[in-house]
Amino acid sequence: MQTIDEQIEVYTKFFHGLSNPTRYRIILSLLDGPKNVGELTEDIGCSQSLISMQLQCLRWCNYVKALRDGKNVYYSISDERVLALVQLGQSIADGNTDKICTCEILKNEKYVENKEG
Amino acid sequence: MQTIDEQIEVYTKFFHGLSNPTRYRIILSLLDGPKNVGELTEDIGCSQSLISMQLQCLRWCNYVKALRDGKNVYYSISDERVLALVQLGQSIADGNTDKICTCEILKNEKYVENKEG
DNA sequence: TAAACATATCAATATATGTTGATATGTTTA
DNA sequence: TAAACATATCAACATATATTGATATGTTTA
Numbered sequence: 001m002q003t004i005d006e007q008i009e010v011y012t013k014f015f016h017g018l019s020n021p022t023r024y025r026i027i028l029s030l031l032d033g034p035k036n037v038g039e040l041t042e043d044i045g046c047s048q049s050l051i052s053m054q055l056q057c058l059r060w061c062n063y064v065k066a067l068r069d070g071k072n073v074y075y076s077i078s079d080e081r082v083l084a085l086v087q088l089g090q091s092i093a094d095g096n097t098d099k100i101c102t103c104e105i106l107k108n109e110k111y112v113e114n115k116e117g
Numbered sequence: 118m119q120t121i122d123e124q125i126e127v128y129t130k131f132f133h134g135l136s137n138p139t140r141y142r143i144i145l146s147l148l149d150g151p152k153n154v155g156e157l158t159e160d161i162g163c164s165q166s167l168i169s170m171q172l173q174c175l176r177w178c179n180y181v182k183a184l185r186d187g188k189n190v191y192y193s194i195s196d197e198r199v200l201a202l203v204q205l206g207q208s209i210a211d212g213n214t215d216k217i218c219t220c221e222i223l224k225n226e227k228y229v230e231n232k233e234g
Numbered sequence: 235t236a237a238a239c240a241t242a243t244c245a246a247t248a249t250a251t252g253t254t255g256a257t258a259t260g261t262t263t264a
Numbered sequence: 265t266a267a268a269c270a271t272a273t274c275a276a277c278a279t280a281t282a283t284t285g286a287t288a289t290g291t292t293t294a
Contacts, residue, residue, distance in 0.1 A: 002214065005138075010217045011203075012141045014210035018132035020252070021125050028125075037271055047254055052272055054252090060220045062213040071261050071270045081209050086128075088205065092198050093131035096179040097119065100127045103177045137282075154241055164284055169242050171282090188240045188291050 017061050018089065022046060023054045026075075030064060031083055034076035134178050135206070139163060140171045143192075147181060148200055151193035 002010070018024055025044045029035060037055065041048045055075055058064045065078035077083070093100055119127070135141055142161045146152060154172065158165045172192055175181045182195035194200070210217055 006218065008138050008141055008145075010210050010214050011207055012136050012138050013217050013220055015132055015135035015141075015206055016251095019129050019136045021122075021129050022252080024125055024129045024132075038269095048271075049255075049273080050253060056272080057220060061217050062209075068261090068271095071268095073271060079209055079212075081205060085202070085205050085209065088198060088202050089132055090128055092179075092196055092202065093127050095196075097127050100130050100178050101123065103130055103174060133281095139282080165241075166243080166285075167283055173242080185241095185291090188238095190241060 014061060017058060017063055018086070020054070022050060023058055023063075026051065026054060026058060027063060027077070027082065027086065030075060030077050031086070034067075034074045036069075036072040036074050038072070040075070131178060134175060134180055135203070137171070139167060140175055140180075143168065143171060143175060144180060144194070144199065144203065147192060147194050148203070151184075151191045153186075153189040153191050155189070157192070 018027070022044065026040055029040060029043050035043070037048065037051055040055070041051045044051065055064065055066070059066055059075070059078075062078055063082060064075045067074045067076070135144070139161065143157055146157060146160050152160070154165065154168055157172075158168045161168065172181065172183070176183055176192070176195075179195055180199060181192045184191045184193070
């Protein structure tokens with residue numbers, strides 16, 4: 001059993017998985033099919049260590065699973081529902097692209113609405 | 118038109134909306150029906166300023182909309198698909214509750230898997 | 235128009251997160 | 265078993281985020 005607080009923590013941590021560009025790119029890339037760390041590193045263009053760390057995070061939270069094949073470790077999406085989740089999020093976000101890009105509130109920068117409520 | 122980087126930024130920022138306990142609680146609460154800032158503050162149990170700031174964030178990103186009624190401002194969910202998104206996320210996360218709770222990788226703490234791949 | 239009320243913003247701060255380069259670990263093969 | 269290769273972890277650091285109390289803004293009503 002869990003308290004409400006614990007439940008909320010689980011869900012927010014889960015969604016946090018999708019809130020970082022590196023992790024998100026990894027997921028998108030793996031939705032195309034399994035890849036090893038080297039391939040992902042090249043695909044995404046950042047340090048190998050970062051890819052590896054983020055993969056551990058995604059794996060821990062069950063977004064992806066790992067399968068070693070000799071020297072390589074191949075990662076793949078572990079739950080098909082992730083595709084639906086990503087697609088649904090994207091379709092909602094697509095309706096509000098410009099604003100989302102400039103959501104600076106939590107950076108303590110000023111929130112200025114031109115007009116309207 | 119957007120570059121891939123810009124698209125990724127939009128989507129990760131959008132999902133970031135669901136990655137914080139205060140914002141998540143606000144959304145859950147509003148899925149039950151519209152509420153004003155005072156009601157949400159009482160519901161969630163944190164400072165009024167925090168509720169207000171997070172509401173601006175959620176509003177900016179189109180999770181919620183605002184409607185002033187005299188001294189009060191009532192907030193409500195602005196896109197019905199948010200319910201589906203939340204439910205889908207929760208159902209995926211529910212299968213992995215214990216691990217998600219302890220995902221400490223990005224805190225630079227050690228990731229130790231008991232066994233298995 | 236002053237008081238009361240509701241909400242929004244500001245300034246400051248503590249904490250969490252993302253990132254990298256260096257290094258360690260694990261695996262294959264000469 | 266040493267070299268080469270692939271991946272994982274570490275240590276350090278810069279940046280982003282969450283949060284609060286104080287204050288400003290906007291709205292109603294006496």
